[in-house]
Amino acid sequence: MSDEIMSQYSRFMFRHHPWHGVGTGKKAPELVNAYVELTPTDTVKYEIDKNTGFLKLDRPQVFSSQCPSLYGLIPRTYCGPRVAEYFAQKAKLDKIPGDLDPLDICILSEKPIFKSDILVEAKPIGGLRMIDNGEADDKIIAVLKGDLVYGNWNNITDCPPNLIDRLRHYFLTYKDLPSVNLGKTEIVHTYDRDEAFEVIKLSQLDYNEKFVELGEVLKVTFPE
Numbered sequence: 001m002s003d004e005i006m007s008q009y010s011r012f013m014f015r016h017h018p019w020h021g022v023g024t025g026k027k028a029p030e031l032v033n034a035y036v037e038l039t040p041t042d043t044v045k046y047e048i049d050k051n052t053g054f055l056k057l058d059r060p061q062v063f064s065s066q067c068p069s070l071y072g073l074i075p076r077t078y079c080g081p082r083v084a085e086y087f088a089q090k091a092k093l094d095k096i097p098g099d100l101d102p103l104d105i106c107i108l109s110e111k112p113i114f115k116s117d118i119l120v121e122a123k124p125i126g127g128l129r130m131i132d133n134g135e136a137d138d139k140i141i142a143v144l145k146g147d148l149v150y151g152n153w154n155n156i157t158d159c160p161p162n163l164i165d166r167l168r169h170y171f172l173t174y175k176d177l178p179s180v181n182l183g184k185t186e187i188v189h190t191y192d193r194d195e196a197f198e199v200i201k202l203s204q205l206d207y208n209e210k211f212v213e214l215g216e217v218l219k220v221t222f223p224e
Contacts, residue, residue, distance in 0.1 A: 017053035019102050020214060022075040022119060029200035031145060034105045034122045038071040041114050048073065055117045065174050068166045070113060070120070070144075073102035079136060080206030083199060087136035090195070091129060091188045099135040103203040106167060107142050108159075110149035121145040124196040126156025129188040130171055138199050139171060155193045164190060
């Protein structure tokens with residue numbers, strides 16, 4: 001059996017890895033695929049296992065803090081040197097490392113979605129420039145494609161300030177445990193759609209450089 005036929009079979013025989021086996025989206029950065037790890041009703045924090053692609057339990061949410069939106073990652077993105085350099089430039093810092101993870105995304109939806117481990121299409125409208133344990137950890141803010149209430153929002157200015165404050169509060173407090181040091185978070189500022197687009201594009205470049213050996217395989221086996 002030829003390599004080409006085998007690659008086509010593999011698309012149906014095996015589960016796609018949510019980080020590597022799914023495209024960022026043909027219309028990225030204006031419209032991206034997002035893998036949902038966490039929903040607003042989850043009382044524990046789930047996170048993708050980067051080696052297997054399965055969703056794993058990261059830790060219980062000890063207090064009542066729950067994520068106010070769908071939360072997950074953008075496939076085939078990586079917070080490496082380009083994202084970190086852009087972060088430092090905008091935050092007026094000399095230097096800061098990237099967190100070496102996929103780019104995080106918060107997806108606003110009017111309809112309650114109770115299931116994680118799913119793919120959705122989302123429209124980025126802005127982001128939070130967050131420092132977590134001294135590392136650049138951008139949080140892209142997006143709206144669910146076609147959402148009846150939020151779907152027409154195009155920029156962060158369309159989003160009520162109280163909703164942004166709710167997201168900010170979650171990320172500034174979700175690691176607060178009196179008996180355990182899970183690290184300090186700081187949000188430098190909130191940014192608009194254009195900056196979100198730039199962060200996404202830079203994270204794609206970082207991904208392509210980091211996983212260059214996967215490049216040709218991904219193009220054939222898991223196209224956009």
